[in-house]
Amino acid sequence: MPSSAFRDPSPRPLPAPLAPDAASLTSELGPYLKPEDIAQVEEAFCFSKAAHEGQFRRSGEPYIEHPVAVATILAQWHLDPQALIAALLHDVVEDTSITNAEIGEKFGKPVADLVDGVSKLDRIEFKTEAHAQAENFRKMLLAMARDVRVILIKLADRLHNMRTLGAMEPEKRQRIARETLEIYAPIANRLGLNSIYQELDDLAFRHLYPNRYRVLAKAVQAARGNRRELVGKVQEAIKDRLAHCKIEATVTGREKHLYSIYRKMQEKSLPFSEVFDIYGFRVIVKDVPTCYLALGSLHSLYKPIPGKFKDYIAIPKANGYQSLHSTLFGPFGTPIEVQIRTQDMHKIAEAGVASHWLYKTSDATLNEVQQKTHQWLQSLLEIQSESGDSVEFLEHIKVDLFPDEVYVFTPKGKIMALPKGATVIDFAYAVHTELGNRCVAARINHELMPLHAELRNGDQVEILTAADARPSPSWLSYVVTGKARAHIRHVLKTMHFEESAALGERLLEQALRLLEPGSHEVEEASWDRLLRDTGVKSRREILADIGLGKRLGIVVARHLLSLGEPAPGERRPLGSITIRGSEGIAVQFAKCCRPIPGDPIIGFVSKDQGLIIHTHDCPQIKQFRADPDKWLDVEWDPDTKKLFDVNIKIVVAHQRGVLATVASEIAEAGSSIDKINMEEEDGSAYATILFTIQVENRMHLARIMRSLRKIPEVVRLSRVKG
Numbered sequence: 074m075p076s077s078a079f080r081d082p083s084p085r086p087l088p089a090p091l092a093p094d095a096a097s098l099t100s101e102l103g104p105y106l107k108p109e110d111i112a113q114v115e116e117a118f119c120f121s122k123a124a125h126e127g128q129f130r131r132s133g134e135p136y137i138e139h140p141v142a143v144a145t146i147l148a149q150w151h152l153d154p155q156a157l158i159a160a161l162l163h164d165v166v167e168d169t170s171i172t173n174a175e176i177g178e179k180f181g182k183p184v185a186d187l188v189d190g191v192s193k194l195d196r197i198e199f200k201t202e203a204h205a206q207a208e209n210f211r212k213m214l215l216a217m218a219r220d221v222r223v224i225l226i227k228l229a230d231r232l233h234n235m236r237t238l239g240a241m242e243p244e245k246r247q248r249i250a251r252e253t254l255e256i257y258a259p260i261a262n263r264l265g266l267n268s269i270y271q272e273l274d275d276l277a278f279r280h281l282y283p284n285r286y287r288v289l290a291k292a293v294q295a296a297r298g299n300r301r302e303l304v305g306k307v308q309e310a311i312k313d314r315l316a317h318c319k320i321e322a323t324v325t326g327r328e329k330h331l332y333s334i335y336r337k338m339q340e341k342s343l344p345f346s347e348v349f350d351i352y353g354f355r356v357i358v359k360d361v362p363t364c365y366l367a368l369g370s371l372h373s374l375y376k377p378i379p380g381k382f383k384d385y386i387a388i389p390k391a392n393g394y395q396s397l398h399s400t401l402f403g404p405f406g407t408p409i410e411v412q413i414r415t416q417d418m419h420k421i422a423e424a425g426v427a428s429h430w431l432y433k434t435s436d437a438t439l440n441e442v443q444q445k446t447h448q449w450l451q452s453l454l455e456i457q458s459e460s461g462d463s464v465e466f467l468e469h470i471k472v473d474l475f476p477d478e479v480y481v482f483t484p485k486g487k488i489m490a491l492p493k494g495a496t497v498i499d500f501a502y503a504v505h506t507e508l509g510n511r512c513v514a515a516r517i518n519h520e521l522m523p524l525h526a527e528l529r530n531g532d533q534v535e536i537l538t539a540a541d542a543r544p545s546p547s548w549l550s551y552v553v554t555g556k557a558r559a560h561i562r563h564v565l566k567t568m569h570f571e572e573s574a575a576l577g578e579r580l581l582e583q584a585l586r587l588l589e590p591g592s593h594e595v596e597e598a599s600w601d602r603l604l605r606d607t608g609v610k611s612r613r614e615i616l617a618d619i620g621l622g623k624r625l626g627i628v629v630a631r632h633l634l635s636l637g638e639p640a641p642g643e644r645r646p647l648g649s650i651t652i653r654g655s656e657g658i659a660v661q662f663a664k665c666c667r668p669i670p671g672d673p674i675i676g677f678v679s680k681d682q683g684l685i686i687h688t689h690d691c692p693q694i695k696q697f698r699a700d701p702d703k704w705l706d707v708e709w710d711p712d713t714k715k716l717f718d719v720n721i722k723i724v725v726a727h728q729r730g731v732l733a734t735v736a737s738e739i740a741e742a743g744s745s746i747d748k749i750n751m752e753e754e755d756g757s758a759y760a761t762i763l764f765t766i767q768v769e770n771r772m773h774l775a776r777i778m779r780s781l782r783k784i785p786e787v788v789r790l791s792r793v794k795g
C-alpha cells in the first residue's frame with residue numbers, strides 16, 4: 074500500500090519505486106499532516122514522477138529529485154498540502170506536455186493556480202543591473218505572486234537550484250547567482266525567512282566571487298576562535314552588569330553571515346580586521362522602565378557610540394515595531410550592537426503583522442486566498458519567533474504582498490511602477506512628457522491596444538506615437554496619475570490659447586487691412602496704449618481673446634489705430650478670412666451641417682469657443698443671422714489637406730449583407746466611416762442608414778456618392794445638413 078510510505082516515519086523499508094526518490098519528503102510529512110493529505114501529496118509525487126520520466130538534471134540524476142527536494146524544503150516550513158503538491162508539480166507545465174487545465178482537473182483549481190503562478194514568475198527574466206530596478210523587480214514578483222505560497226515555492230525552487238548550481242556552465246552560474254543575490258535573497262529576508270536568506274546570500278556570493286568567498290571564509294574561520302572568546306566575555310559582562318543592577322533579562326547573541334560581512338566591508342571600505350560587529354546582542358526584559366534601566370546600566374558598562382542610539386519605544390516605527398537600539402564601544406574599542414525590548418514588544422511586534430494585514434484587507438472582504446495567506450503568515454510568525462530578526466519582515470510585508478501598484482516593462486526592459494488602474498497614457502507620461510503628448514496607441518505584450526487599456530503586472534508596454542498627435546480632453550477620464558493629468562491639462566490649456574491667439578492674429582490683421590488698406594504695421598506705442606487701457610497683460614492675450622470671440626477684431630483694430638467709435642450706421646464689410654481646417658480648436662466645424670471644402674461657408678464668432686464654421690444654407694443658423702457683428706465672411710483655403718466629417722443618408726433595400734457592401738464601397742473610394750446609425754422600420758422592405766464619413770472636399774464626396782448609387786440595393790442617397 075503505497076500511501077503508508079508517506080505516513081510511516083519508521084525505518085521499515087518503503088515500497089519501490091517511491092522509496093528512494095521520496096524518502097526525504099516522507100520523513101518531513103508525518104509529524105504534521107493528516108493521513109488523507111499525505112495520500113494526496115503522494116499522488117502528486119507519482120504524477121510528477123511519471124511526467125518527468127526520462128528527464129535528467131544537468132548533474133545527471135533523474136529530474137524528479139528536484140521537485141521532491143523543493144517540496145521537502147516547503148515541508149520543513151510546515152506548508153499546507155496544496156503548496157506541497159504545487160511544489161511537486163511546479164516544473165510539469167513548463168517542461169512536459171501536461172497542461173495547467175489537467176492539473177486543475179486532477180488536483181483542484183487552487184493547486185493549478187499555484188503552479189501557474191510559479192510558471193509565470195519563471196517566464197520573467199531580470200535583465201537590468203541597476204539597484205533601483207532590482208527593487209522594482211522584487212516588488213513585481215511579489216505583486217504577481219498574489220498568493221505568498223507562490224513566492225515560497227519559488228524561493229524553495231531557487232534554494233535547491235543554488236545548492237546544485239555547480240553542475241551549470243560558468244556563465245549561467247554567474248547569471249543565476251547574481252539574480253539570487255539581487256532578487257531572491259532580499260525577498261527571503263523580507264519574509265523573515267532568515268536561514269534561507271543567509272544560505273541564498275552565501276551560496277550566491279560563493280558562485281559570483283569564488284576567490285573573495287574563499288579568502289573571507291578562511292579569515293572568518295581563523296578569527297572565530299579568538300573573537301568567540303571576546304563575544305563570550307562581552308555576553309558575560311552584560312549579564313553580570315544587569316544582574317548587579319537587579320535587572321532580570323534574557324541575553325542572546327547572534328553571528329552575521331558571510332555575505333553581510335563582505336557587504337559591510339564593501340560599503341564602508343574596511344579590511345576584514347576592522348569589521349568587528351560580526352556579533353550583536355538582544356536583551357529582553359519585563360517592562361518599559363526596565364528597558365531604560367538596562368540601557369543605562371549597559372551605557373555605564375561600555376560607552377555608547379554617539380549618534381548610534383535609536384529610541385523606537387518613544388517613537389515606534391510605522392509598523393508598530395518598538396525597541397531600543399544602541400551601539401557600544403566594547404573591550405579594545407570593538408563596536409557592539411545591542412537591542413533592548415520587552416517580552417510584550419517582542420510578541421506584539423510579531424502578532425502586529427497579522428493585525429496590520431487583516432486591517433488592510435478588512436475582515437468582510439477576506440477572500441479564500443487571503444485567508445490561506447493569513448493562516449500561512451501566522452505559521453510564518455511562529456517560525457519567525459524561533460529564528461529571530463523580524464524587523465525587515467514587519468516593515469515590508471504590508472507594502473509588498475498586496476501593493477496598490479502595478480509593475481510593467483518598457484521595451485528596453487526597464488521596470489516602471491505605476492498606481493493600480495494605470496492606463497497606457499499614464500505609462501507614456503511616466504516615461505516621458507513628449508511620449509505622452511504624442512501617443513496614439515500601444516503594443517502590450519506585442520499586441521495592439523488602445524490608449525485606455527489598463528496595465529497589468531509584468532506587461533511589456535511599447536508606446537506608438539504620431540508626430541501630429543495631441544492630448545484629447547477625453548484622456549482625463551482614464552488616467553490615474555497626477556503627472557499625466559497635469560500634463561494633459563497643461564497641453565490642452567496652452568493648445569487652446571495658442572490656437573486662439575493664432576486665429577485672433579489673422580482676424581486682427583484682416584480688420585486692420587480693412588480700416589487702413591495698404592499698411593498694417595502697428596506701432597509699439599499703440600500696443601502699449603491698448604494694453605494699458607484694457608488692463609490686459611500681453612499682446613498674445615488680446616489676440617487669444619479675439620480668436621475666442623471675447624473681443625471683436627474690428628474694435629481692437631480701431632483702438633490700435635486710434636480711430637475711436639464708428640459713427641452710427643457706418644458699417645463696412647470686413648472682407649473674408651481663409652480657413653484651412655488645421656487651426657485646431659480655435660476653429661470648429663459645426664456638427665449640424667458639417668461643412669466641407671467647396672461648400673459656401675460662414676463663420677460664427679462664439680464667446681469662448683472661437684470661430685464656428687457653418688454652411689451658408691445650414692438650417693440651424695437661420696434665426697441667428699440677424700446679428701451681423703457675430704458673423705464673419707470666411708472662405709476655404711484652396712490647399713486644405715485635412716479630412717472632414719460629413720453626414721450622408723442612404724435608403725437601401727433590406728437585404729442580407731447590404732451594409733457590408735455599402736461600407737466596402739465607401740472604403741474603396743478612399744474614405745473612412747466614423748459612425749453608422751441604422752434605422753429600420755418593422756416589416757418595411759427598406760432601411761435607412763446614416764453614415765458619418767471622412768472626405769477631402771465636395772469633389773471627393775461626389776465621387777463616393779456616384780459609386781454608391783451604382784449599388785443595386787441603394788434606393789436613395791443624400792447628404793444631410795442640420
Ligand code: MN
Nearest residue numbers: 139163164230
Ligand atoms: Mn524548478
